[in-house]
Each structure stands twice: as C-alpha cells, then as structure tokens.
Amino acid sequence: DGGITQSPKYLFRKEGQNVTLSCEQNLNHDAMYWYRQDPGQGLRLIYYSQIVNDFQKGDIAEGYSVSREKKESFPLTVTSAQKNPTAFYLCASSSEHYFYEQYFGPGTRLTVT
Amino acid sequence: RKEVEQDPGPFNVPEGATVAFNCTYSNSASQSFFWYRQDCRKEPKLLMSVYSSGNEDGRFTAQLNRASQYISLLIRDSKLSDSATYLCPPGGYNKLIFGAGTRLAVHP
Numbered sequence: 001d002g003g004i005t006q007s008p009k010y011l012f013r014k015e016g017q018n019v020t021l022s023c024e025q026n027l028n029h030d031a032m033y034w035y036r037q038d039p040g041q042g043l044r045l046i047y048y049s050q051i052v053n054d055f056q057k058g059d060i061a062e063g064y065s066v067s068r069e070k071k072e073s074f075p076l077t078v079t080s081a082q083k084n085p086t087a088f089y090l091c092a093s094s095s096e097h098y099f100y101e102q103y104f105g106p107g108t109r110l111t112v113t
Numbered sequence: 114r115k116e117v118e119q120d121p122g123p124f125n126v127p128e129g130a131t132v133a134f135n136c137t138y139s140n141s142a143s144q145s146f147f148w149y150r151q152d153c154r155k156e157p158k159l160l161m162s163v164y165s166s167g168n169e170d171g172r173f174t175a176q177l178n179r180a181s182q183y184i185s186l187l188i189r190d191s192k193l194s195d196s197a198t199y200l201c202p203p204g205g206y207n208k209l210i211f212g213a214g215t216r217l218a219v220h221p
Contacts, residue, residue, distance in 0.1 A: 035211075042117075042200070043157070043211040090156055100145055102209060104156035 002027045004105035006091050011110045013085075021076045021108045023091035032074035033092040033102065036060065043090060049074055078110065085112045114139045117203055117212040125218045130191045134215045136201035137183045143203035146177055148186050150197040151214065157200055160186075191219045 004025040013019045025032065031050045035043040045058030049068040063082025068074050074093075078085045088109050092102040118137045126132045149157040161168050163184060167176040174187040184201050196219045202209035 040213065042213045043202075045208065048208065088154075100204065100209075101147065101159055101162055103159065107156050109154075 004093055004103060006105035006108050011108055013112050015112055016080045018077055018079050021089055023074045023105055024072055025093045027093055029093035029095045031094045034076045035090045037088045085110060116140060116210045119212050119215045121213060122216040123218050126191050128191055128219055128221055131189050132191055133185055133187045134199055135183055135185050138203040145204045146184050147202060148175055149200040151200060152197050193219050195219050
C-alpha cells in the first residue's frame with residue numbers, strides 16, 4: 001500500500017533536548033512538507049522540499065531544521081531553540097502530476113516538558 | 114485580511130440535513146483549491162479537489178467563484194460520519210494555506 005508514515009505517534013521530551021521526527025513516503029512524490037498544528041488552530045507550514053537536496057523555509061521555520069537526502073524521506077528536527085515545541089506535527093507529500101494535492105501522514109504528537 | 118477565512122461553526126445539523134460551508138480567500142493568484150476533512154486528533158484527509166468552477170462527488174458538491182474569491186462545499190443527506198472539521202486551503206505552486214476550518218456536528 002502506498003502512503004506516508006510518521007513515527008513515532010507520540011513523543012515526550014525534556015526541555016532543552018533536540019528531537020527528530022520521521023516522515024517516509026512511498027508515493028513517489030517529489031514534494032514534501034512539514035506542518036505544525038496547535039489546538040483549535042489551522043496548520044502552519046514549517047518547511048517544504050520540492051526536490052531532493054533542496055528545501056525552503058515556511059512561515060514558522062525558526063527553531064526547526066530539515067534534510068532531504070532521499071526522495072522518500074524528509075525528517076524534521078525540533079531544536080532546543082524552538083520556544084513552544086509542544087504541538088501536533090504533520091508531514092505531507094504531493095506531486096505535480098496530481099495538481100499538487102497534498103496527502104498527509106498520521107502525525108506525531110510531541111510533548112515537551 | 115486573513116489569507117483564508119471560514120466560519121468556525123460549529124454547525125449542528127440533524128442526520129439527513131443539507132449543510133453548506135463557505136470559504137473566502139484573499140490571494141487572487143491562488144490556482145488550486147481543495148476541501149479536506151479532519152477528524153479530531155487525526156490528519157487532514159483530501160475530500161475533493163476543485164478545478165474550474167466546481168466538482169461533485171456523491172453527496173458532496175464544491176463550487177468555486179473566482180470573481181468573488183470564495184469556494185463552497187455543500188453536503189446533502191448528512192451522515193453521522195460527516196462530523197468533522199472541514200478545511201479549504203487555497204494554494205499556489207506547491208503551497209497550501211490552511212485556516213482553522215469549519216466544524217460540523219451531525220446528530221441523530
């Protein structure tokens with residue numbers, strides 16, 4: 001089955017620690033995205049990548065970093081510089097061949113205390 | 114003005130009702146339009162893409178009005194399983210702008 005996987009589903013970390021969230025897709029999509037969602041709010045774009053070895057900042061990139069070494073993978077690191085890291089993190093992918101419809105993974109719920 | 118605006122609701126409707134949501138967007142250069150549904154604490158799922166002036170899929174009809182910069186979603190014969198938050202992100206090349214969505218609650 002084709003799809004997007006994110007792991008882990010729940011993640012707990014202490015303040016001051018960096019943490020990396022995994023995102024893998026086997027849809028052969030070129031573009032991948034990371035969003036953050038806070039309770040009762042919309043999704044906000046953190047980073048996106050349209051091609052391997054290239055990525056762009058979204059609206060709230062401060063305190064986050066990404067890499068895109070493989071087409072299938074787009075890991076997100078939440079660094080200690082991110083002031084309010086507790087949130088629901090969603091990864092998505094899309095293809096120009098399908099009008100850039102974005103398909104989402106199940107998300108990772110990160111809690112930092 | 115926000116890039117995308119939706120009535121947050123909740124829209125409380127009985128099963129079998131017809132309900133409509135509107136979504137206005139500010140960027141006239143937006144090229145792609147979608148409706149997603151998001152269940153509580155889950156990821157958004159693509160409901161339908163909207164090309165040209167509209168699209169229909171079973172009980173769901175979406176319409177796009179570029180002149181007035183809004184997109185609508187009509188749900189006929191509501192089911193309990195339609196209860197969710199509905200998102201309408203407009204987008205340009207490869208980027209979508211999400212609002213907080215409209216919450217629908219269908220009751221027996």
